[in-house]
Amino acid sequence: MLHAQVIGKDAETMLKEARALRSIDPEIIIKVPVTPQGIKAMKLIHEEGYRITATAILTPQQALMAVKAGAEFLAPYVNRLDNICGDGVAVAAEMAQIIDNYHLDAKVLGASFKNVQQVHQLALAGIHSVTIAPDVFDHLLVHPLTDSGVSGFVSDWETVYGEGTNVLDVL
Template sequence: MELMFDTGNIEKIEYYSQVFPIAGVTTNPSILKKEGKVEIWEHFRQIQKIIGEKTFLHVQVTTGTKEEIIKEAYKIVEELGYETYVKIPTTIEGLQAVKVLKKENFKITATAIYTMAQGDFAIMAGADYIAPYFNRMENINIEPERVIKHYAHLIKANNKETKILAASFKNMGQVMSAYEWGAHCTTVDPDLLADALKMPSIEEAVINFKSDWESSFGKGVSLLDV
């Protein structure tokens, strides 16, 4: 069971990585657009510095043909190291590139997955992660439950090492459902994760605990004082 941040925002990553136990950070061109026209390789290196050597960055290619994707993959690892996961959209050209790059031991995340067939092909091609888009599936009347359960069964039945990295969430209910249905990992905007810890009932419970303690031991007294 893994959790990743789906953001390119340095401040969010720096702050929330101290809160949540993450296995990685995922980015794509749409996410990076929110950060403005940054010096992109330095931006990625800043993220790597924050998350450390054992937490991995997933960087998406920006081109569409097999040859261009492969060239960009080499550029990504040249700049950021071979532990970086190359995100490749699961298209005809993308799958061709995945097959070539896996023979060269690249770490691959197959992304932009909406259908069962896309994920099946990516698993067969040897992708390390497949990223089905949960909320976007729901928006076009594709059942994410059916798709994720299908992948989980296929991976287990065929002893594949591919992990399901569910993405595209609008609420924490969707995130929890993805795990329940068999996703090995989710990638989520850290602001959404933080909202799960800010329920009024949680805050009320903490206030009540403090009040009960102070009624017995005195205001401002902690375990350090007794």
């Protein structure tokens, strides 16, 4: 999925930007900030059948308003929330709870992470998806005990079949 941000200051400009972005790729998801003009734009953009990601969300109330205006994805900035109110994970989890409680047709797309622990906590809280930087992605996958285990597999293999061999060599 490709999400692209509109930056206009008024609803009509945001709608025009959404149309222009959509002309480049009909599958693009339009990112719209949760501001009074952004909410108006979401309604207009949604009426044209475009998919929307609401951005710059800092409260569950903003998330609810965005869903009601047509947003399919809600992108709370977890690390920014941590810096402002101290618990971005909890705020994002509340957004997911509201969606689930009221059976709303939307998903929380957690964004702005500084570490793997935030991603892990959101997964436990039932967040639907995340967008993460490459360094956080790498840290999700890398663990020294995994590397140690793989080294053990290779060592055991090479003890039986010879150093530098692999499965293709013995099939």
